[in-house]
Every structure is written in C-alpha cells, then in structure tokens.
Amino acid sequence: MIQLWTPEITTLLTRFFKANHLPYGQDFPGHIPTGRFSNGKLNPDFVASFLGIKQTVPTSLDPNLSNDAFNGLVFASAGSGYDELTTILTGAIPVPKQLGQFKSYIAKLSRIFGNNEAQNIIEKSLAIISAGTNDFGFNYYLLPMRIQQFDINGFQDFLLKALHDFVKELYKRGCRKIVIAGLPPMGCVPILVRKDSSRPSIEHVWRTRMLMPVLQWKARFTETEEGCCGSGLLEASFLCNPETPVCETPSDFMFWDKLSSKRAAYKAMSHLLVNQILPKLTLE
Numbered sequence: 001m002i003q004l005w006t007p008e009i010t011t012l013l014t015r016f017f018k019a020n021h022l023p024y025g026q027d028f029p030g031h032i033p034t035g036r037f038s039n040g041k042l043n044p045d046f047v048a049s050f051l052g053i054k055q056t057v058p059t060s061l062d063p064n065l066s067n068d069a070f071n072g073l074v075f076a077s078a079g080s081g082y083d084e085l086t087t088i089l090t091g092a093i094p095v096p097k098q099l100g101q102f103k104s105y106i107a108k109l110s111r112i113f114g115n116n117e118a119q120n121i122i123e124k125s126l127a128i129i130s131a132g133t134n135d136f137g138f139n140y141y142l143l144p145m146r147i148q149q150f151d152i153n154g155f156q157d158f159l160l161k162a163l164h165d166f167v168k169e170l171y172k173r174g175c176r177k178i179v180i181a182g183l184p185p186m187g188c189v190p191i192l193v194r195k196d197s198s199r200p201s202i203e204h205v206w207r208t209r210m211l212m213p214v215l216q217w218k219a220r221f222t223e224t225e226e227g228c229c230g231s232g233l234l235e236a237s238f239l240c241n242p243e244t245p246v247c248e249t250p251s252d253f254m255f256w257d258k259l260s261s262k263r264a265a266y267k268a269m270s271h272l273l274v275n276q277i278l279p280k281l282t283l284e
Contacts, residue, residue, distance in 0.1 A: 018035070019033060019035050019036060019037040019038075019078070019260075020033050020034070020035050021033050021241055021242065022241075022242045023039065023229055023240065023241075023242065023244070023246050024036065024037060024038065024039065024240070024256075025038075025039065025040070026039050026040075026246075027039045027040035027250075027263055028040045028041065028263075029055070029056070035059075037078055037256070037257070037260035038256050038260055038261065038262060038263050038266060039228070039229075039250060039256050039262055039263050040262075040263030040266075041056065041263055041266060041267070042266050043128075043130075043266050043269060043270050043273075044057040044072075044074050044076070044128070045057055045266075046266055046267050046270035046271070047128065047270045047273060047274060048072050050270060050271065050274040051274065051278075053071055053072055054071065054072055057072045057073065057074050058072075058073060058074065059073070059074045059075075059076065060073050060074065060075045060101050060102075060105060061101075070109065070112075070121070073105065075098040075099075075101050075102050075105075076098070077092040077093035077094075077098060078090070078092055079091070079092035079134055079138065080092035080093055080094050080095055080098065080131065080134060081094065081095065081131055081132065081133075081134040081135035081138070081139065081159075082094075082095050082131055082132060082135055082159045082162035082163055082166065083135045083139055083146070083158070083159065083162065084096060085139055085143065085145060085146065086134050086135050086138055086139040088139075088143065089138050089139075089142065089143070090134065090138055092134075095131055095162070095166060096166070099166060099169055099170075102170075102173070103173065106118060106122060106173060106174070109121055109122070119174050122173065122174035122175060123174050123175075123176050124177075125175065125177065126177045126178075126179065126278075126281070127170055127175045127177065127178045127179070128178075128179045128181070128273075129163075129166070129167070129170075129178065129179070129180045129181065130180075130181035131163075132159055132163075132183045133183055133184065135155075135159055136155075136183075140152075140155050146158075163180070167180070177281050179273070179277060179278070179281070221252060221253060221254040221264070221265070222252045223247075223252050223253045223254065224253075224254045224255070226253065226255070227240075227253065227255040227256055227257040227258045227260075228246055228247040228250045228253040228255065228256050228257075228262060229244055229245075229246050229247075229256055229257045240256075240257040240258075250262065251264065
C-alpha cells in the first residue's frame with residue numbers, strides 16, 4: 001500500500017514546523033516523538049493497521065528504511081499544499097516534489113523487482129491524497145500574492161487544476177486505486193475558532209454538523225474547540241513543548257494542539273475511511 005498523504009511527518013526536515021519533541025508522541029508506541037503532529041499515530045498508520053498491513057507507516061525520507069517500506073510508505077510533509085507558494089512560510093516539501101519522491105520510489109522498485117513486478121505493485125496499491133487546507137490557511141489568506149491574483153473561486157479553480165494534474169501523473173505512473181480527501185470545514189481548527197470567535201453562532205452549528213460523523217464515533221469527544229496541549233493561546237510546533245501544560249483528560253479532546261488532531265480523532269476518521277470508502281474500491 002502506498003500512502004500519498006500530507007499530514008505531519010517532519011523530524012527529518014530542518015525547518016520551523018517540527019514535532020520531534022514531547023508532548024508530541026507521548027501516546028505513540030514507545031512514548032517517543034517521531035515528527036508526527038499528534039499525541040500518537042496518524043491516519044496513514046491507522047489505515048495500514050486496519051487493513052492488516054503494518055502498525056505504523058514510515059516516511060520516504062527515513063534513512064533507515066527496511067524492506068517493509070515496500071508495502072507502505074508516506075511521502076507527506078506537514079504544511080505542504082498543491083500550490084508551491086504555500087511552502088514559502090511553512091518550508092514544507094510541496095506536493096509536486098512529493099510526486100518526484102514517489103517516482104524515485106517506483107524506480108527503486110523496478111531495480112529490485114524488475115519493471116513488470118514494480119508496475120504490478122503500484123497498480124495494486126492504494127494512494128491516498130489529502131491536501132489543500134494549507135493552501136488557504138498559510139497562503140491565500142496570509143500572503144498577498146494569490147489573493148491579488150485570484151478571487152476565492154479563481155483560487156479554488158487554480159488548486160483543482162493542480163490536483164487534476166497531480167492525479168493524472170499518479171495514473172500515468174500506474175496508480176489505479178486513488179482516494180482524494182476533500183477539504184474539511186477549516187473554521188473548525190481551534191486556532192481559527194479562537195480567531196473568529198465573534199462570528200455568528202449559526203456558523204459554529206454548521207461546522208459542527210459537518211464533523212458529526214466523526215464526533216459521534218466511539219471517540220466521543222466533548223471538547224472540539226480547544227487543543228489539549230496549551231493554555232488557550234497559539235500552541236503548535238515549538239510552542240507546544242515539554243514546558244507547555246497538557247490537559248488532564250486528553251480523551252475528551254478532538255485536537256492535540258491548535259492545528260492538529262489527536263490520535264483518537266485520526267483513528268475515528270481512518271475507521272470511517274476503511275469501513276465506508278474503501279469497500280467501494282476493489283482492493284486486491
């Protein structure tokens with residue numbers, strides 16, 4: 001299984017956004033920070049686990065990759081997006097360059113197994129794509145370039161064109177089973193909820209309704225507007241650190257910091273994906 005995901009694996013990148021320190025990873029196997037922006041596993045880990053493939057999925061940049069990387073790999077970079085301009089602030093690997101890493105991975109498969117078997121592996125693999133939120137949060141609404149170039153509809157079309165080209169490239173490389181995650185209601189992220197707390201309550205109701213399938217799952221979160229790590233300000237990355245207070249009841253919280261979901265939330269979302277979306281695909 002191949003995961004093309006853009007959540008949060010960053011230890012191997014020297015940049016501003018990092019999660020290679022506690023309390024990130026405090027509930028990960030071994031209780032160690034791994035660069036995942038969460039208290040534990042992420043969506044790729046849970047999807048692979050639910051499918052019986054492996055318990056955790058390594059990143060393609062890991063210098064210690066073993067042979068089990070051939071049945072699951074993440075090409076993700078926290079803060080990335082379809083628009084390369086997004087990474088000006090985040091310093092992440094943009095999606096087009098993640099595609100380049102995927103091509104290098106295919107070349108490695110071909111050297112080891114031969115071209116025909118490598119192609120067979122890719123065709124039977126599952127590619128999961130999730131990006132776009134950062135293109136708005138860290139780009140369109142923050143930097144002056146795109147908002148001067150496009151209105152909101154034009155920027156959406158710009159991103160859709162980039163996604164279209166990206167999927168065409170995946171298909172050209174042999175991917176036949178592709179899941180594309182749509183954008184979540186971005187106003188639900190704690191940092192934006194706090195920023196826009198004066199907005200009409202009807203918008204809060206709409207945002208909550210959008211996430212009800214996840215919230216009603218067995219995780220049963222009671223706090224969905226604050227992050228567990230932090231005092232109510234801008235805690236994320238280095239601002240969520242060993243000296244930052246952590247909530248007493250993490251199981252009640254949907255978000256770990258002001259930007260990232262918690263392990264239980266990722267588990268809930270992955271559960272829905274595996275049980276409701278993947279059965280519609282033919283996985284061999």
